Amino acid sequence: MPASYLIQLLSTLGFVVVLAYFFAKVEIHIEGDAGWAANLPTWRIEKHWLLDIFWGGRAMTGYHAWMISFVALFFHLPIFLMWHWSWQLEARILASMMVFWIVEDFLWFIVNPAFGWKRFHRKHVSWHKHWIFGAPTDYWIFAIISGLLFACSV
Structure with a gap:
């Protein structure tokens, strides 16, 4: 791997x-x-088999639909600024988005005065349904996939 x-x-x-x-x-x-x-004035889909596959069993909300779409578009902004697209760049963008969601979600708990490190646990976080090694399963899946995507972005 080159130093640059x-x-x-x-x-x-x-x-x-x-x-x-x-x-x-x-x-x-x-x-x-x-x-x-949970307390926002937004629509919610609580149960659907696709949510179990793609959303970790969490509810789909209007808030998250718009927010996640915004972040995805924001991460793709460099393509439009540079007017250049490649598979390597797309891999880097997708990997970066996955790292963003892992870190953002984790920091939401750690920095949030209502939670903090001590409440970062499945018994206090009902919306993360699946945990492994002390963290939501999504973190581990995204970490592995983002590592592979970063490797493909060389």
Whole structure:
């Protein structure tokens, strides 16, 4: 792996972590202690077999549909600014988005005064249905897939 790629990768990851922190702070101010848009005036689909496959069993809300779409478009902005697209760039963008969601979600708990490190546990976080090794399963799945995508983005 060339040194320039490693520097670029670390810079990308650093920037993604900063973005995730800021977005977590925004979500904390929007949601407060009621995660997964529990108290927001938005539509919800609580049960559907596709939610079990693609959403970890969590409810789909209007809030999350618009918010996730916005973040996906935001991460794709460089393609339109540079007017350049490639499979490698798309892999880097998708990997960065996955890292963003892992870090943002984790920081939502850690930075949120209503939760903190001690309440980052499945018994306090009902909307994350599946946990392994002390974290939501999504974190591990996204980490593996993002690692593979970053490797493909060379």
